[in-house]
Amino acid sequence: QSALTQPASVSGSPGQSIIIFCSGTDTDIGAYHFVSWYQQHPGKVPKLLIYDVTERPSGVSSRFSGSKSGNTASLTISGLQDEDEADYFCSSYTGSDTLIFGSGTRVSVL
Amino acid sequence: EVQLVESGGGSVQPGTSLRLSCAASGFTFSSYWMHWVRQAPGEGLVWVSRINIDGSKADYADFVKGRFTVSRDNGENTLFLQMDSLRPEDTAVYYCAKEMPPIRYPHSWGQGTLVTVSS
Numbered sequence: 001q002s003a004l005t006q007p008a009s010v011s012g013s014p015g016q017s018i019i020i021f022c023s024g025t026d027t028d029i030g031a032y033h034f035v036s037w038y039q040q041h042p043g044k045v046p047k048l049l050i051y052d053v054t055e056r057p058s059g060v061s062s063r064f065s066g067s068k069s070g071n072t073a074s075l076t077i078s079g080l081q082d083e084d085e086a087d088y089f090c091s092s093y094t095g096s097d098t099l100i101f102g103s104g105t106r107v108s109v110l
Numbered sequence: 111e112v113q114l115v116e117s118g119g120g121s122v123q124p125g126t127s128l129r130l131s132c133a134a135s136g137f138t139f140s141s142y143w144m145h146w147v148r149q150a151p152g153e154g155l156v157w158v159s160r161i162n163i164d165g166s167k168a169d170y171a172d173f174v175k176g177r178f179t180v181s182r183d184n185g186e187n188t189l190f191l192q193m194d195s196l197r198p199e200d201t202a203v204y205y206c207a208k209e210m211p212p213i214r215y216p217h218s219w220g221q222g223t224l225v226t227v228s229s
């Protein structure tokens with residue numbers, strides 16, 4: 001199964017809000033409420049930011065929020081900060097009980 | 111504190127096998143589903159496999175079905191990934207990760223072990 005589709009890069013200025021979209025199909029994102037988002041800084045392991053489309057694990061900043069419409073999920077980062085500069089990956093469970101990741105988006109803070 | 115430590119990576123030739131291990135500590139290993147995720151150098155995350163708490167159910171990405179086998183030893187708090195018929199495209203850092211119910215995604219990650227497949 002192909003990776004979910006994300007833009008290669010998104011940028012914004014400090015304090016701004018940015019949105020990262022993650023496009024799937026009706027057999028993954030569109031079919032289930034099982035979308036998650038990860039942040040990965042260079043040389044570090046991924047950190048879970050969002051699960052089940054909108055939920056934040058304990059300790060994750062409320063500046064990160066998730067949503068879904070049809071076959072597309074989105075991650076919004078509000079009040080962009082320098083430390084948000086990282087790679088972001090969406091993921092979704094599929095009908096065959098597998099997990100697929102997105103292609104990844106590099107966020108740059110201008 | 112949750113600790114996951116992968117080992118077993120290395121450089122191997124195409125067609126050969128490798129067995130990765132993930133030693134778990136700081137939590138009740140036998141109570142958690144576990145995942146393997148890989149990341150080729152400079153590339154994105156790719157899910158490989160997951161296994162349920164007693165090892166009776168395992169799921170795999172299509173590209174490793176029939177070549178990779180995930181297993182676990184709850185008595186030794188260790189997760190395994192047996193990788194056979196390795197290909198150059200399997201070159202990646204392999205991470206093990208645990209879920210954290212009700213979060214059923216990889217939540218806590220190890221630091222990874224590098225597998226390089228090259229002739």
